[in-house]
Amino acid sequence: MSRMNEIKHILEQEFVVQDLEVFDESEQHRGHTGFKEGGESHFRVRLTSESFMGQSRIARHRAVHAALGQKLLGEIHALSLELDTPVS
Numbered sequence: 001m002s003r004m005n006e007i008k009h010i011l012e013q014e015f016v017v018q019d020l021e022v023f024d025e026s027e028q029h030r031g032h033t034g035f036k037e038g039g040e041s042h043f044r045v046r047l048t049s050e051s052f053m054g055q056s057r058i059a060r061h062r063a064v065h066a067a068l069g070q071k072l073l074g075e076i077h078a079l080s081l082e083l084d085t086p087v088s
Helices: 002-013 059-076
Strands: 016-022 042-049 078-084
Touching: 002 016, 002 042, 002 059, 059 078
Parallel strands: 042 078
Antiparallel strands: 016 042
């Protein structure tokens, strides 16, 4: 399973997902530190979830990092998170 699909799968299992997009932005970082040929080193995640209701921005980030785990986070160089709650 690709890292991008692994990220999607974990987040879908761990959170009540209203919207989820995972982007592999590795190619945009060619020549930068952490770039790996073949991609899967730099990701951006947009996640909208009721699970984030009442949580601070830091708490949301910590929850996503905890869900993904140290092993997966250690395999990628950069992870950008856009975490929101649904608009009523």
